[in-house]
Amino acid sequence: MNAFKELVEWLKQAITAEEQFHLGYAAESSEFVRFNHAKVRQAGQVQQASLNLKLINDGRHADLGITLAGSPEVDRQRLAEGLQQLRETLPLLPKDPYLLLNHTAWQNRSEQAQALPDLDQVLADISHGAQGLDLVGIYAAGPISHGFASSSGAFGWHQANSFNFDFSLFHANGEAVKASYAGDAWDSAAFAQRLQHAREQLEFLGRPLHALAPGQYRAYLAPAALEEIVDMLTWGGFSAQAIASKGSPLQRLYAGDQALSPLVAMSEQITASLSPAFSRDGYPRSDVTLIADGRAQGRLVNSRSAAEYGLSTNGASGDESPSALQMTAGNLAQADILKQLGTGLYISNLWYLNYSDQPAARLTGMTRFATFWVENGEIKAPVSTMRFDDSVYHLLGSQLEALTAERELRLSASTYGARNTSSSLLPGALVKRLTLTL
Amino acid sequence: MFDKHPQLKQHFAALRTRAEFFSLRYVRESGQYLSVRKNVAEPPHLSRDEGAMLTVRLNGVEAYAATHDISLAGLQAALERAEQQARRIRPHALLDLRDQPVSSDIADYLSPELDQPFPSLSDCYQLLGAESAAVPKDERLVNWEVSLGTTHVEQIYLNSAGAELRQAQRFVFPGVDVTAYDGNDSQTRTLGGSNFGQQGGFEVISRFGLVGAAPRIADEALQLLLAPNTPQGPRDLLLMPDQMILQIHESIGHPLELDRILGDERNYAGTSFVKASDFGHLQYGSNLLNVTFDPNIPEQLASYAHDDDGTPANKQFLIRNGLLLKPLGGALSQYRSGLGGVANSRASSWNRAPIDRMANLNIEAGDQSLAQLIGGIEHGILMSTNRSWSIDDARNKFQFGCEWGQLIENGELKGVVKNPNYRAISAQFWRKLSAVGDASTFKVLGTPNCGKGEPNQVIRVGHASPACVFSDVDVFGGDA
Numbered sequence: 001m002n003a004f005k006e007l008v009e010w011l012k013q014a015i016t017a018e019e020q021f022h023l024g025y026a027a028e029s030s031e032f033v034r035f036n037h038a039k040v041r042q043a044g045q046v047q048q049a050s051l052n053l054k055l056i057n058d059g060r061h062a063d064l065g066i067t068l069a070g071s072p073e074v075d076r077q078r079l080a081e082g083l084q085q086l087r088e089t090l091p092l093l094p095k096d097p098y099l100l101l102n103h104t105a106w107q108n109r110s111e112q113a114q115a116l117p118d119l120d121q122v123l124a125d126i127s128h129g130a131q132g133l134d135l136v137g138i139y140a141a142g143p144i145s146h147g148f149a150s151s152s153g154a155f156g157w158h159q160a161n162s163f164n165f166d167f168s169l170f171h172a173n174g175e176a177v178k179a180s181y182a183g184d185a186w187d188s189a190a191f192a193q194r195l196q197h198a199r200e201q202l203e204f205l206g207r208p209l210h211a212l213a214p215g216q217y218r219a220y221l222a223p224a225a226l227e228e229i230v231d232m233l234t235w236g237g238f239s240a241q242a243i244a245s246k247g248s249p250l251q252r253l254y255a256g257d258q259a260l261s262p263l264v265a266m267s268e269q270i271t272a273s274l275s276p277a278f279s280r281d282g283y284p285r286s287d288v289t290l291i292a293d294g295r296a297q298g299r300l301v302n303s304r305s306a307a308e309y310g311l312s313t314n315g316a317s318g319d320e321s322p323s324a325l326q327m328t329a330g331n332l333a334q335a336d337i338l339k340q341l342g343t344g345l346y347i348s349n350l351w352y353l354n355y356s357d358q359p360a361a362r363l364t365g366m367t368r369f370a371t372f373w374v375e376n377g378e379i380k381a382p383v384s385t386m387r388f389d390d391s392v393y394h395l396l397g398s399q400l401e402a403l404t405a406e407r408e409l410r411l412s413a414s415t416y417g418a419r420n421t422s423s424s425l426l427p428g429a430l431v432k433r434l435t436l437t438l
Numbered sequence: 439m440f441d442k443h444p445q446l447k448q449h450f451a452a453l454r455t456r457a458e459f460f461s462l463r464y465v466r467e468s469g470q471y472l473s474v475r476k477n478v479a480e481p482p483h484l485s486r487d488e489g490a491m492l493t494v495r496l497n498g499v500e501a502y503a504a505t506h507d508i509s510l511a512g513l514q515a516a517l518e519r520a521e522q523q524a525r526r527i528r529p530h531a532l533l534d535l536r537d538q539p540v541s542s543d544i545a546d547y548l549s550p551e552l553d554q555p556f557p558s559l560s561d562c563y564q565l566l567g568a569e570s571a572a573v574p575k576d577e578r579l580v581n582w583e584v585s586l587g588t589t590h591v592e593q594i595y596l597n598s599a600g601a602e603l604r605q606a607q608r609f610v611f612p613g614v615d616v617t618a619y620d621g622n623d624s625q626t627r628t629l630g631g632s633n634f635g636q637q638g639g640f641e642v643i644s645r646f647g648l649v650g651a652a653p654r655i656a657d658e659a660l661q662l663l664l665a666p667n668t669p670q671g672p673r674d675l676l677l678m679p680d681q682m683i684l685q686i687h688e689s690i691g692h693p694l695e696l697d698r699i700l701g702d703e704r705n706y707a708g709t710s711f712v713k714a715s716d717f718g719h720l721q722y723g724s725n726l727l728n729v730t731f732d733p734n735i736p737e738q739l740a741s742y743a744h745d746d747d748g749t750p751a752n753k754q755f756l757i758r759n760g761l762l763l764k765p766l767g768g769a770l771s772q773y774r775s776g777l778g779g780v781a782n783s784r785a786s787s788w789n790r791a792p793i794d795r796m797a798n799l800n801i802e803a804g805d806q807s808l809a810q811l812i813g814g815i816e817h818g819i820l821m822s823t824n825r826s827w828s829i830d831d832a833r834n835k836f837q838f839g840c841e842w843g844q845l846i847e848n849g850e851l852k853g854v855v856k857n858p859n860y861r862a863i864s865a866q867f868w869r870k871l872s873a874v875g876d877a878s879t880f881k882v883l884g885t886p887n888c889g890k891g892e893p894n895q896v897i898r899v900g901h902a903s904p905a906c907v908f909s910d911v912d913v914f915g916g917d918a
Contacts, residue, residue, distance in 0.1 A: 032893050036702050039532035044502035045519050046789045046893075048489065054481075065485035070507040078486075085484065092560045094479050123530050137705040138892035166892075168705040176704065245581035246617055246624035257622070351708075354828040356839060357857050357916030359624050364837045366830040368708075385830045387837060387861070391917065415893035417789075438835050438861050 001147065001157050003072065007051070008149040010076055014083060015055075015151060020101065024052035024280045025147035027068075028419055031119060033139040035167065038130040040123070048418070051079065052280060055086035059095035062086050100307040102282045105153030110277065112160040116141055117186035125188050126165070129195040133202075137167025144419055146276040156278035160184070160421070165191075166413035168369065169198050175205035175382050178224070178349055178369040182411045201348075201370055210373040210381035212436060218344030219434040220337055220374075221395075223408035223426040228350040229395065230266075230325060230424060232363055238268075238290050239320035240305035249361045249392070253296045258361075258393050260294035261400040265328035267291075268300060270315075273324030274411065274421045278315065279303075285315035290322070294397070323422035330403025330427055339377040340402065340430060346372040346379065350388075361392035364437070387438040395431050404428040439552075439606050442466065442508075443594055446490075449510045450596045455517050457494035457524070459540055461597035463746060464490040464508065465788035472559070473585035474566040482559065489788035492516045496524040498536035504789040538773045540599045541748025547605040550736040551639035556608070562586055565649070572652045573616060578663060579656055580619045585631075586643070587611035587886075593746075601748045609739060609898060610642035611635040611886060614651050618659040625662035625856055626825070627655045627841055633680045633824060635884050635898065636737040645737075658842065661854050667915030668843050668855040674818035674872070675860060675911040676811055679881035681840050683901035684824040686799055687888070689864035690722075690729055691899070693833035694756060695890075696767025697794040700774060707890045708831030711865055712762070714775055720762040723868030728802040729757035731766065731780040738900035739884035740797035744781065747792050751781035756799075760869070768794050786895035793891050798884075798900035804874025811873050811907055818846040819913055821858045829864075837861040857916030867908065875904030 004025045011021055027049035034042040049068040054061055066082045068075045122139060141163035148156040164182035179198040181191050221229070236242035237250040252258040268288045270277055277285050281303045288298040300316035301309075317323065332340060345367075353365035364387060371383045391397075404427040414420040442464060450462050466488040473480045491504040492513060501523035505516040557565070569584045588610050595603040613630035629651050636642045643649075677685060693710040697703060700714075712720070733741050733751035744750055749769045756764045767775065768783025771794050784795040812820070826839030843858030844851050862870075884900035 030893075033527065034702070034892050036532055036700070036704075040527040040530045041532045041702055042500075042502075042791060043523050043527045044491075044504065044791060045516075045523060046504040047516075048504070048506050048789055050487070062482045062484065065483075065487070067487040067489060067506055069509070070505075070512065071509065074509075082486070089482065089484070089559060092558075093482070093563070096481055097478060099481075119526055123527065127530050136701060140893065166705065170701075170704060174709075178705070246619040247581065247626070251624070252622075351831055352828045354826040354837075354839070356826065356837070356859055358826075359622075360917035362917050364826075364828050366828065366835065368831050385832070385835065387828075387830070387835050389837070416889065416896055419893075438837070438863075 001159070004147045006072060007075060007079055011079060012151065014080065018057055020056040020151040022054040022282050023149045025145065026050055026418060027145045028142060030140055030142040030419055035126070035138070036136050038133055038135040053079065053082050053086065055083065055090060056099070056101065057090050059099060060090045060093045061096060061099055062089045062093065098304045098307040100303040100313070102154065102303070103152045106284050108156040108277050108284060110158045112184060114161050114184040116161050117163050121188070122186060125191055129192055133199065134170040135167055136170065137165065139163065139165045140415060140419055144421060148278050148280065148282065150282050154282055156276065158276035160274065164411060164413050169202050171202055171205045173206065176369050177201040177205060180413065204372060204379055205370065205382045207381045209384050212383055212386055214436050214438060216433045216435050218341060219431050220341045220344070220346050221429045221431065222348045223410060223428050225347045225350045226426050226429050227410050227424055228353050228365065229363065229392065230327065230426060232353045233392065234321045234325065238300045238322060240299045240301040240309060240311055241320060243299055244309050249355065249358050250296065251359060254299070260291065260393065260397045262294045263330055263400055263403055264294045264396050265292050267326050268322040269324050269326045274423050275323040279317055283313050283315035288314050326425040327427060329405050329407050332402040332404045332430060334404060334406050337404065337428065338374055338379065341374050342377060343375050345383060345434065346374050356389050362390065363392065364389040386436045388434055389437045390435045395434065396429070399432045400429060401432050402430040440592060440594065440604050443604065446594055447596065449513050452510055453514055453517055455494060455521060457496045457521060459495040459598055460517065461493045461595065462490055462513065463788065464594045466592045467589060467787065469587070469589045471585070471587045472562050472566060473583050474563065474570040475583040476581065477567070477570050479563055479567065487787070491788050491791065492520050494520045494524055495535055496521055497528065498534040499524045499528045499531045500535055501527060502791050533774065538770065540597060541601045542599040543744060543748060543750060544602045545743050547743035549607040549637040551641060552606060552608055554639045556588065556639055569614065569648060569652045573656045574653060576660065578618045578620055578660060580617055582616040582652070582656065584652060585613045595746070595748055597748065603744045603748055605742055607637055608639065609635055609637055612643050612646045612648045614648065614655050616652070616656045616659045618663045620663050623663065625659055627659040627662060628823060629655050632885050632887050633683065633883055635739050635886050636882065637739060637741060638737050642737065662842065662856045665854040665856040668819065668858040668913060670914040672910050673913050674815045675908045675913065676815060676818060676820040676846065676905060677908070678820065678822040678905050679879065679883060679903045680823045681821050682801065682903035682906055683883045683885070684827055684838060686801060686901050686903060687796065687899065688827055688829045689833060689836055689867065691766065691796040691799045693864065694766045695794045696765040696771035696775060696777065696779060699765060700771060703890065706892050708833065711832040711834040714777060716762055717765060717777055718763060721760050721869070722757050722762040723760040724871040725759045726804060726871050726874045727757055727760045727868055728755065730755055730800050730802060731782065732798045732800050733781070735798060735882055735902060738798045738882050738902060739898045740900040745783045745792070746785045747783040749781040749783065754780050766794055766796060768792065784897060786897045790891070790893060790895045793895070795890065795897050796888060796899040798902070800902040801904065801906070803877045803880045803904045805876050806873050807876055808879050808905055811875055811905055812846055812851055813849040814873055815846045815907065816848055819858060820844040820846060820851065821860070834864045836864060855915065858913065859915065860911050860913045862911055870908040870910060871906060872909045873907035875906060879905040
């Protein structure tokens with residue numbers, strides 16, 4: 001934090017009276033270990049830190065991302081060069097009618113310095129636990145920091161240590177079960193238990209495959225499967241700009257022309273989540289109720305959309321997607337899932353979803369990892385990979401029978417560019433009819 | 439250009455290590471993304487990024503450390519972290535690389551027109567603004583955006599065997615999209631965006647046809663809004679190049695990646711329906727199918743002289759006359775599998791290690807003009823511009839959707855249809871290839887957004903293709 005603060009102080013004295021700035025900061029020191037066939041396939045470390053400088057002057061503004069070197073002198077020099085580049089850029093731009101600045105000097109700090117797992121211990125636990133198993137996956141660990149400061153005196157800092165071991169176990173027949181062990185404190189016994197649970201599921205996958213014809217089936221979507229559907233909706237679904245410009249898959253929900261089941265309630269719950277409680281454009285992030293009783297409520301609004309559409313910002317990110325989405329639980333007990341499903345599909349994961357018809361919220365995607373055929377409340381056999389094509393207004397609307405009472409915290413394992421801190425808290429969903437097409 | 443080379447070379451020579459082999463890959467990237475949305479200039483997003491990856495091989499075990507600190511002390515510290523990592527993983531390592539050959543090549547590679555200046559930021563905004571203003575006034579046109587992204591990348595690779603490989607590239611990504619809305623349905627038409635990008639300078643924008651495109655794109659969005667849904671049922675399918683690139687990417691490119699076949703990607707990107715034993719034996723498509731790895735088309739996104747492990751890149755046939763010949767596997771995957779391959783070991787940046795990626799993966803032109811392709815179809819549909827893609831983890835069962843559809847009856851193009859989708863199985867689909875367009879239908883395209891790997895990497899890939907016809911494919915429309 002001190003290195004960031006020093007850069008902020010330097011920048012404050014470097015700007016002129018007419019200039020304002022936002023300065024974002026992101027850093028991570030990450031250990032990555034890839035596994036294949038329960039052995040280490042590739043391993044390494046990544047140390048990176050970057051700034052995002054927004055310079056504002058007379059209604060004009062531009063953003064510059066700068067990778068830092070980790071040396072105070074070099075970093076100050078890079079920031080100075082960046083400031084100069086933006087000073088030369090701003091006069092070339094028109095005034096931005098949608099610039100909305102936050103002049104409050106808000107303060108927000110969150111630090112978690114839990115000791116990180118010892119890699120030797122982690123490798124020993126995985127090696128021991130995976131004996132006789134075909135394990136493949138990735139272990140990622142290390143501190144992640146985010147910061148924000150503005151010329152108005154706002155300051156935010158978010159730092160947390162975490163690990164995420166995202167893995168699959170493969171049966172010799174090619175079927176697989178997916179699992180993860182993530183958090184901030186590695187517990188060898190807890191990990192062994194997680195691995196044992198996955199190992200037990202793997203045994204079911206050794207049974208002969210049950211061939212399914214395209215058609216409509218009762219189905220239970222475990223939280224990881226529901227996460228894939230919800231993730232698709234977060235692609236512009238709740239975005240104020242996407243809703244206004246008719247690019248949202250939930251535009252008919254927000255127009256009041258469609259509704260989901262009254263069981264469905266979703267919110268962006270930043271409070272106590274793993275995500276920073278401030279946005280890159282200088283606003284504290286609020287908790288937002290997005291859907292209640294199956295009907296659209298709030299939307300995610302960043303400062304730009306607030307200015308363009310006359311809304312109040314709730315500190316949403318640049319793309320106005322949720323990063324800590326929660327879905328309200330239902331009343332289906334974990335122990336009753338198979339009984340209530342009766343005969344149908346138990347789907348642990350879905351994969352590679354996309355839209356068949358976006359305005360109709362109609363999605364297609366594949367089953368992947370541990371999908372089972374269930375008869376009279378008993379798992380009978382694994383099911384070969386199948387494609388579904390169905391509307392969210394059916395799956396979470398007219399065909400939704402129940403949501404589970406227990407929810408699962410899903411921590412993102414995404415590492416595009418940097419380790420992701422988003423999460424979701426989701427129940428499982430029992431649906432009366434899921435359409436399989438291929 | 440390459441101004442960091444002398445300093446890096448000096449630092450590299452001064453590094454101290456007990457590794458039997460080590461390398462340094464330095465990447466500097468600067469980017470600029472400009473857009474005008476509904477006649478309002480969005481603030482520009484600029485970026486400057488640089489760092490280096492040090493890789494060591496210690497007793498046959500490789501490990502890496504990536505650092506943003508490229509001082510001698512920073513590089514030495516990273517090298518030591520990589521060494522430490524190699525020691526820690528040694529008891530658990532999957533691979534023993536003591537005998538794997540390494541590169542000692544010395545070469546430079548430059549994008550075409552790299553020495554030509556690119557239009558200034560003001561000129562770019564003026565161009566984008568003029569195109570945005572050319573969108574007709576129609577209350578059904580609710581959103582539109584004209585954009586231009588440019589990225590400069592310099593990479594310097596040095597290793598302890600003496601390799602010195604430098605490449606400097608400029609990538610250009612123009613795009614236009616327009617959304618029309620009628621109170622219930624919305625339809626978006628795009629040009630470029632995720633379907634187009636090339637290496638070069640301003641000539642890329644000219645080749646792309648950005649100037650004057652917006653009114654046509656807007657008109658097509660309005661046509662789609664008025665169009666009926668695509669009818670359901672089997673039809674002959676004419677795919678234009680801006681959908682062919684997605685078809686190639688998902689159902690030839692990914693399944694032929696050798697690291698997938700070796701199982702590395704099973705936890706994330708997936709596996710493949712292709713087996714190691716299929717090379718040289720599997721009839722992947724009809725005898726009209728000729729697929730090449732071609733790093734030699736100068737403007738294509740992934741043209742280069744060497745990959746990120748230092749392997750020289752040459753044009754290779756992966757599929758010839760429909761027969762599967764070679765996988766997309768770099769030197770390491772070739773060493774592991776004993777199979778042949780290509781120079782496709784690539785990293786998204788300095789902070790990610792090279793893995794098997796698509797690069798330029800193309801379909802060679804055939805002998806039929808577009809008129810002949812259409813004329814040969816009795817009951818069919820033309821589809822253009824990808825908008826939706828979904829395929830299973832073995833890259834077999836797929837469903838793809840396009841923005842634009844036009845029915846074909848008795849050899850003639852008929853009415854426009856919206857929400858054109860089709861689904862099939864890769865292992866069968868390419869055997870239905872019944873006609874291949876000639877050079878007049880061939881387009882050099884690509885995407886900046888191919889995701890894969892753990893940790894995740896998004897990378898630029900090039901695809902060039904003629905228009906192609908597939909017989910008897912299951913097509914269908916949307917709900918609206």
